[in-house]
Amino acid sequence: MNAAELAARYDTLALEGCDGAGKSTLAQVLADDHGFTVVHSPMTPDAISLTARYTEILDKPGRLILDRCFISELVYGPLLRDRCRITWPQALELVDLVTTRKGALVHLTAAPELIRARLLARDGEAPQLSELAALVAAYDKVFRTIASHTDVLTIRSEPSGTQPHDRESP
Helix, strand or coil, X not given: CCHHHHHHHCCEEEEECCCCCCHHXXXXXXXXXXXXXXXXXXXXXXXXXXXXXXXXXXXXXCCEEEECCXXXXXXXXXHHHCCCCCCHHXXXXXXXXXXXXXXXXXXXXXXXXXXXXXXXXXXXXXCCHHHHHHHHHHHHHHHHHHHCCCCEEEEECCCCCCCCCCCECC
16 A cells, blocks of 8 residues: 555554664654644653543544554564553554544564664664574564454565555454
8 A cells, every 4th residue: 555545545654663764764754744743752751641642632633643652662672671651451442543543553664674774874874684583573473463353564675666556464
């Protein structure tokens, strides 16, 4: 599914995936060409409730893109800190808020080798392939769980400028 198709179907998009998977690139196209407001979500300090923060963001009017969101805590929390600051019931409540806004959860992914090459080109550094493979696998697992609750669009970014495609999970 391309950007124009996403914009035609949805007013709210939660874009998630590893750094280098294409979230910010897609968010910028949707903002520039289709009038979305982009909220980029870096790490939320421990003192701030993730549920309250994202509920407040999702209460705002208009077309909205979350360029990284609460879903990343379900991946990075256990991998990097051995704990998660959001429970699955809280995450699923936020998922429902996204979908209630005529929204969709979008999982952007790519092969770890491609992600690493993009990060090296962009930032001059990148995690090792084993770390990236663990992140890709963790995102896959989290989105499989979310897909048992609601549809998830998976966009696999491809090299050579090919169009991303989508797979709607059951």
